[in-house]
Amino acid sequence: MPPTSILKDIxxxxxxxxxxxxxxxxKAKRYNNRNKIKLGHAVKSNLMGERLAWFTDNMEQFGEQECLTPDQFAQLFEKYLNRFNEELxxxxxxxxxxxxxxxxxASRLSIIKMSMEREKGEYEGAGLELMDLCDPIxxxxxxxxxxxxxxxxHFKLERISKKYLENHNKME
Structure with a gap:
């Protein structure tokens, strides 16, 4: 809804x-473009929030620790990649x-397959943006x-990939 000043002018x-x-x-076009940009940022943060919320919900299996080992993080990541298996x-x-x-x-099936392929490709390639849970702080x-x-x-997100976790595992 445009501001009242624009509506009065119309x-x-x-x-x-x-x-x-x-x-x-x-003026109305500028207002609409500004709202589109705001909406785009909100959608992106919502998607990232859902991803991180999934990780917080599924970290209970590791109990209370100082941080995750790279093997545990890789195991959690594999569980994340296979989260749609039951629905499929x-x-x-x-x-x-x-x-x-x-x-x-068919539409839900194609959305699930596309997102699984994209996330798996990112995990094996450049990596997905996540918190580095191997760092205690x-x-x-x-x-x-x-x-x-x-x-x-406020979070510093990093690209976490399979190769990154393997290298992190070798360091320990």
Whole structure:
């Protein structure tokens, strides 16, 4: 919703091709573009927040430690990459039961496959942006995180890849 000043200006306009009309249209366009940019940043931080929230929810298996070992982090990462397996199995089961429902969950299936392939490629290549949970200071900060995506800007995220974890394991 544009600000009230723009709405008032629109009601006062008399001719569609006047300079004043063009000025108000430019103002409204600038306002819309600014909101699109804000929305893009919010979506990105939301996605990162969901990813980090998944890691906090699934770290219970390691108990209370000072930090994770590279092997434990790799194990947690593999679990993250396979998080959609149950949903994929149910979709395949539903598709195998009835011939008429083969394309019933096609869009969800393609989204899951694309995201799994992308994340696996990033993990094996350049790496995914995450907190380095092998570092004790960052690990404590991550454990104390309240799950709010606004506080993500305070985290120093690194690209964590398979190669990075293997090199980190050799150092220890």
């Amino acid at each position: 009601t006062k306009l008399k001719h569609p091709n006047s300079r004043k009309t063009k000025m108000v249209a430019k 199995e149910t979709i395949y089961l539903k598709q195998s039961i009835s011939k008429n429902r083969v394309n019933q969950h 960052k690990y404590k900060k991550f454990i104390s995180w309240d799950g709010d995506s606004i506080n993500l800007q």
